[in-house]
Amino acid sequence: NSKVIQTPRYLVKGQGQKAKMRCIPEKGHPVVFWYQQNKNNEFKFLINFQNQEVLQQIDMTEKRFSAECPSNSPCSLEIQSSEAGDSALYLCASSSTANTGQLYFGEGSKLTVL
Amino acid sequence: GDSVTQTEGLVTLTEGLPVMLNCTYQTIYSNPFLFWYVQHLNESPRLLLKSFTDNKRTEHQGFHATLHKSSSSFHLQKSSAQLSDSALYYCALSGSNNRIFFGDGTQLVVKP
Structure with a gap:
């Protein structure tokens, strides 16, 4: 059973609507990654955090996507204005280190944009 | 920039044959x-193997891989495929920044 908790498991949004997903990392893991897994099962890195600080993010994330990992609260990934191409499984993973540790994945939040 | 290439999108083989x-x-x-991460149907990916040591074989659950820096390769192998090995397999790289890059994945289908 996954110790990384993602909610909600499923999201259905209309184009232009906001979509927000949350992630509680495994206890003691300071690093959180967000990936997008599309219908072809391809993984795309979106953003990662160490504690509350952004380590890396891609251009897509800088525009319509926003993410945060506040202290003592779940991490979140929000799409400000959903597009059909955003339909995917959004996977959160946590790790003890940024680049050498094992990633522990949550079960994902499946977003469908109608 | 950093990248990972998995040349096979789909590998289909018969139970008992070797996997690469x-x-x-x-x-x-x-x-x-x-x-190497493995993702079974309707499950999240989980770690199968990892390595950072050149030319050292690493093994887990019957699978093995050796990092060869000279050829920039990290092929996954198993001597005898089982039906339960059917899954998506992802190779991933942690390189010059704090990202972990995933390849496009290889779907392994093992038939009786």
């Missing part, structure tokens, strides 16, 4: 970490 899934990578970092 290809993975090559590109990075400017001289000490990359390489990983």
